[in-house]
Amino acid sequence: MIHNPILRGFNPDASAIRVGDDYYIATSTFEWFPGVTIHHSKDLANWRPLTRVLTRTSQLDLVGVPSSGGIWAPSLSYDNGTYYLCFTNVVGRKGVYKDLHNYVVTAPSIEGPWSEPIYLNASGFDHFLFHDADGRKYLFNMQWDFRKGKNRFAGIIMQEYDPSEQKLIGPVKLVAQGTDIGVTEGPMVYRKDGYYYLLVAEGGTGINHAATLLRSRSVDGPYEVDPEYPIMTTKGHPAHPLQKAGHGSLIETQNGEWYMVHICSRQLPDGSGLSPLGRETAIQRMEWTEDGWLRLASGGRLPELQVAAPSLPMHPFAQEPERDDFDGTELNVHWHTLRTPADPSWLSLTERSGYLRLRGRESLYSLHRQSMAARRVQSFRCEVETCVEFEPSNFNQMAGLVLYYDDQDHYYLRISHDEELGKHLALMISDQGQSDQLTSVDVNGCQRIYMKATFDMDKVRFSYSLDGSDWKGIGPDLYTGLLADEYKNKLSFTGAFAGVCVQDLNGTKLHADFDYFTYREFN
Known part of the structure; x- marks a missing residue:
């Protein structure tokens, strides 16, 4: 069948x-x-x-x-x-x-x-x-x-x-x-x-x-x-x-x-x-x-x-690995970038071996030149995970894990910097173009930050870790429906993507390095 x-x-x-x-x-x-x-x-x-x-x-x-x-x-x-x-x-x-x-x-x-x-x-x-x-x-x-x-x-x-x-x-x-x-x-x-x-x-x-x-x-x-x-x-x-x-x-x-x-x-x-x-x-x-x-x-x-299947020999393909360690010289067939091709001016898999390096460009609201690499979400119950190294010095510099429907509707767990908090991790939401910061965590002195998003039907939860094993939730449960075509009756035609991105609104193209990306589905 x-x-x-x-x-x-x-x-x-x-x-x-x-x-x-x-x-x-x-x-x-x-x-x-x-x-x-x-x-x-x-x-x-x-x-x-x-x-x-x-x-x-x-x-x-x-x-x-x-x-x-x-x-x-x-x-x-x-x-x-x-x-x-x-x-x-x-x-x-x-x-x-x-x-x-x-x-x-x-x-x-x-x-x-x-x-x-x-x-x-x-x-x-x-x-x-x-x-x-x-x-x-x-x-x-x-x-x-x-x-x-x-x-x-x-x-x-x-x-x-x-x-x-x-x-x-x-x-x-x-x-x-x-x-x-x-x-x-x-x-x-x-x-x-x-x-x-x-x-x-x-x-x-x-x-x-x-x-x-x-x-x-x-x-x-x-x-x-x-x-x-x-x-x-x-x-x-x-x-x-x-x-x-x-x-x-x-x-x-x-x-x-x-x-x-x-x-x-x-x-x-x-x-x-x-x-x-x-x-x-x-x-x-x-x-x-x-x-x-x-x-x-x-x-x-x-x-x-x-x-009922046709009268043809079954031809299954090898199961693809859940984890992408960015060991190749090009992104695999599951990855897409937003509106612009992956060129060395902003994306590299060779500048630092085993890492995806992204140089910050425009904001998540931009229709022009964002620095984002993402893949489709294909199951109601799945998990995505990454690890990022990023050293911002200004509030205009951000990097992290994004769940993206379009420029108006997305969730973003990102590292940034401001005068009071210094380096911090914050959970951002954009709902029909209205942006809000839900919570933030002090991560001063932390070089590597692990990030995770877990989909469970109509809920999605973010978490983070400083060592890759001890995970802490950040922010409330969020509504998966925000990432849908028909959310609040908008006429759109795509679907939820999960990926990584970097912004540098100062125009200095500060880079972030992502060690791996995991996409895992649950039964």
């Missing part, structure tokens, strides 16, 4: 393909760098993060993008020896407008090297490149309409793409407007038995999310709607363990079995409806009906927590 979710923690908008015996899923990364994570499997049950696509600022510039902007819904495809990755960079999302730019990059191997981006359009997000049997290629995307009284999600449009010219050509055509569920987006196109199938996301990416199928005999429509739409949704089932089910992507195995990967979300058990782990990726076994429509193999429209 396959146990859902298959990609736990913030891993939304899955786009899946099979090439030979290998399966790949691309997921959104929003404001985190590098952009777009590629996950790999041999059996659809066991997955590992393999690589990232957008690793250079020439491919992706995230400086200044808003929180929950940046990379939206990448789409992965393969044709005639070349991998294609379409991605949107959302640089503005205020008011009625969506300021965005759509690109495609290519590579001869899933692990690269990936090309410089080719600019496509800016008419809407969630674009998908379809490779037809005759060699022609077509770009599909949702169309955004900001005008008053109009449907903002104004249907799915398509235009031909010329790979030799590296640009879109010919007329733009509206091919589908979706159903009465509304919020039609996330188009993905497949060809089977003489039909072109258009799989779309509907209902918005919250609790009304759904996956709907349409089909046509011609690539440019008209597309008829599945008479029993949607294929899948958890709308109206608030107790279901996989909420927000929608935004699907189809895979056919070597043996002709069909599966759909899709967004899902696991909520805190406190009845809040909050999902600090973010939108995750699950998988469902699918079946085709005699009249050519797609259905969940389990029946009905609700996703399953456990799904």
Whole structure:
């Protein structure tokens, strides 16, 4: 059996393909760098993060993008020896407008090297490149309409793409407007038995999310709607363990079995409806009906927590170590930095062997150049731990352990210095942009300070140690829900990260050294 979710923690908008015996899923990364994570499997049950696509600022510039902007819904495809990755960079999302730019990059191997981006359009997000049997290629995307009284999600449009010219050509055509569920987006196109199938996301990416199928005999429509739409949704089932089910992507195995990967979300058990782990990726076994429509193999429209695996040999991957001792020369695939790449001007794994050195830059509220390295939180019950050496001489210099949702909402256990306390350890909270210091502890004369955060469902607790064995709690139990998409009804799309960071608001780039970082999950 396959146990859902298959990609736990913030891993939304899955786009899946099979090439030979290998399966790949691309997921959104929003404001985190590098952009777009590629996950790999041999059996659809066991997955590992393999690589990232957008690793250079020439491919992706995230400086200044808003929180929950940046990379939206990448789409992965393969044709005639070349991998294609379409991605949107959302640089503005205020008011009625969506300021965005759509690109495609290519590579001869899933692990690269990936090309410089080719600019496509800016008419809407969630674009998908379809490779037809005759060699022609077509770009599909949702169309955004900001005008008053109009449907903002104004249907799915398509235009031909010329790979030799590296640009879109010919007329733009509206091919589908979706159903009465509304919020039609996330188009993905497949060809089977003489039909072109258009799989779309509907209902918005919250609790009304759904996956709907349409089909046509011609690539440019008209597309008829599945008479029993949607294929899948958890709308109206608030107790279901996989909420927000929608935004699907189809895979056919070597043996002709069909599966759909899709967004899902696991909520805190406190009845809040909050999902600090973010939108995750699950998988469902699918079946085709005699009249050519797609259905969940389990029946009905609700996703399953456990799904029958395909007829493929199981291929588990080696279990990854809980502790990262920073012994390599580059951060491993789990780490991301915020908006800017990890370059030697502010991050180094070689200046002090066995340590991650970060040089302080801007504040945790900055949308530009923070010095932060972090990884996804993937379980409701887990623990993160680090040890830091840092010698601040001013209140503008800070370093420590951060639990980060975005610039407005985060928890921060940090070392700093002021005129009265000298060197001290303080627990900070930012709640919807309102900052507060909850408590502080004198650590004058302490060279190494150990820090820990423990998640237990809806609570998170911080603690510290001066020797790595005698731990003391600091501050009260805090609410995990602050690190969720829907906290206080904000419209955001990422998930909780845990990591390390340094700030030097004097501009002198004072550094901190982190000895290790541990991420440990509990049953």
